[in-house]
Amino acid sequence: MVVLCACNLPDPSKVDYDVLLRVILAQLEHFVENDYTVVMFAGGAVHRPSWTWLFKAYRGLNRRYKKNLKALYIVHPTTWARLILTTMNAVISPKFASKVHYVDTLSNLAKAVPLSQIQIPAAVYQHNLKFEETITLPVRTGIHPSQMFGVSLEYLMGQQGEKGLPKVLQDCISNLQRNGLHVEGLFRRSPSSAMLKQVRAAYDRGNPVDLSEYDIHISAVLLKLFLKELPEPIFPRELYARLGATKTEGSPPKTLVMYVREDVLGALSHNQLVVVMEVFNLLRNVADHQESNKMTAQNLALVMSPNMVRHEDVLQEIALSTVSARVPTRDTLVSGPMTVGTIVRVLIEFYDSVF
Numbered sequence: 001m002v003v004l005c006a007c008n009l010p011d012p013s014k015v016d017y018d019v020l021l022r023v024i025l026a027q028l029e030h031f032v033e034n035d036y037t038v039v040m041f042a043g044g045a046v047h048r049p050s051w052t053w054l055f056k057a058y059r060g061l062n063r064r065y066k067k068n069l070k071a072l073y074i075v076h077p078t079t080w081a082r083l084i085l086t087t088m089n090a091v092i093s094p095k096f097a098s099k100v101h102y103v104d105t106l107s108n109l110a111k112a113v114p115l116s117q118i119q120i121p122a123a124v125y126q127h128n129l130k131f132e133e134t135i136t137l138p139v140r141t142g143i144h145p146s147q148m149f150g151v152s153l154e155y156l157m158g159q160q161g162e163k164g165l166p167k168v169l170q171d172c173i174s175n176l177q178r179n180g181l182h183v184e185g186l187f188r189r190s191p192s193s194a195m196l197k198q199v200r201a202a203y204d205r206g207n208p209v210d211l212s213e214y215d216i217h218i219s220a221v222l223l224k225l226f227l228k229e230l231p232e233p234i235f236p237r238e239l240y241a242r243l244g245a246t247k248t249e250g251s252p253p254k255t256l257v258m259y260v261r262e263d264v265l266g267a268l269s270h271n272q273l274v275v276v277m278e279v280f281n282l283l284r285n286v287a288d289h290q291e292s293n294k295m296t297a298q299n300l301a302l303v304m305s306p307n308m309v310r311h312e313d314v315l316q317e318i319a320l321s322t323v324s325a326r327v328p329t330r331d332t333l334v335s336g337p338m339t340v341g342t343i344v345r346v347l348i349e350f351y352d353s354v355f
Helices: 017-027 051-060 062-069 081-093 094-098 106-108 123-130 153-157 168-178 193-205 217-227 236-244 253-268 268-288 296-306 316-322 342-351
Strands: 002-005 036-041 069-075 100-103
Touching: 002 017, 017 051, 051 342, 062 069, 069 094, 069 106, 094 100, 106 123, 123 193, 153 268, 168 268, 193 217, 217 296, 236 253, 236 316, 236 342, 253 342, 268 316, 268 342, 296 316, 296 342, 316 342
Parallel strands: 002 036, 036 069, 069 100
Antiparallel strands: none
């Protein structure tokens, strides 16, 4: 399956399209000896090649290219694209027309090809929103093998983490480390809900996703959603009773760090501990750049804690998410009740000491 994306076509005033054509044909050489399918995403294009170039490209496809081509799917076909192909088929090869299929939405494309094998550009997802809010896959039952959200860490990582960090967490953390540390309001601001829904669904389908193509806040919110929708919270419910019985009034930070390291982290499974180490390493780096992103350890704890708490009593859930207003330093004492929110803040503020 060969995928072509019109949204990635370069400016013809800056790139020699004759050279581009030779590159495309050279790439196709790897496929044309066997049966192959071409998917062409026409939507979201900014630049269009000339008619002359298109006819030259069409004529450059010798019999080998056309014989083994089983289908050409034109996704989000514009009037311009339909006109070009209709003209070419009529003038050059009427037989070729039977292999051309126009597809209006990504949901309809999913009925013809395995959508999870295609890395779909952000511009294509954006264009698809003009026709449908949700991409619907053919009916299936049970958990999809690639599902990322709402499934257990054991399913995603294996019993002892042998499968590694879940793909969506890897991608979010990597993108935020590279591109998000200086973004003001990181983890606090919301992206486009429509695009967030598209990217999340892409991960659950198993589509390759390049998060650098999207608003950086999508990576931040995806990370929070992943934690929020785990069947079991990242900090086990069994900890809640112990937290309520723990007194921190007047405790020095060193004592609190020891408590978090031994009593809290000691209660985590291997998979939970791996996720906590990776996520809080990122949050510590975000807090280290608070002068530019305005996200202190306190601010981060406030927005992250609700995603790490799960309780059937809403009031209890709110109480457990509460973050102590007083930020500890090496010379100050900690005040207030012990909560998951306070643990989150301590893990960010004293990451190196805890780990």
